[in-house]
Amino acid sequence: MRFFVVILAVLAGLKVWTQDRLYRSAMSDALVAAYRDRAAQGCFKISESNQAGKLVKPVSAPLNPWAPSAGTVITIGNPRTDVAMLDFDNPLWDVRYRHPHLVLAAPTSIGADCSYDMVTGLARIANR
Numbered sequence: 001m002r003f004f005v006v007i008l009a010v011l012a013g014l015k016v017w018t019q020d021r022l023y024r025s026a027m028s029d030a031l032v033a034a035y036r037d038r039a040a041q042g043c044f045k046i047s048e049s050n051q052a053g054k055l056v057k058p059v060s061a062p063l064n065p066w067a068p069s070a071g072t073v074i075t076i077g078n079p080r081t082d083v084a085m086l087d088f089d090n091p092l093w094d095v096r097y098r099h100p101h102l103v104l105a106a107p108t109s110i111g112a113d114c115s116y117d118m119v120t121g122l123a124r125i126a127n128r
Helices: 002-048 093-097
Strands: 072-076 100-105 112-117 123-127
Touching: 002 072, 002 100, 002 112, 002 123
Parallel strands: none
Antiparallel strands: 072 100, 100 112, 112 123
16 A cells, blocks of 8 residues: 555656646747747847947857757746845846746857846847
8 A cells, every 4th residue: 555655656756847848938039939039139249339249259150040940949047147146236136036037059160158137138248
């Protein structure tokens, strides 16, 4: 009898884990599809500006290098934002630990990643 209870508990745990993985995968795909174009445009505008000229190597083609990005990932918070975990009064705390970010990996010729904050609509480029 214990054997059947253990088997049922394992199967219930496997069912919950599978449903969670499917839900997270579907939500990630939907967010990437919804925000990829906005993120690519925001990253392209920043890469053209003088601020990012120091970080990003110049691209020979005038095309947007962020648009065909295959390395697109959804993350919660931006780990490159310098805020301590217990510094709740910092105005960037939400950006670091709460806002969803769409991270676009540019081709290796650029050597940088672009993180697009979906809440504020701002993009940020950083070297890999």
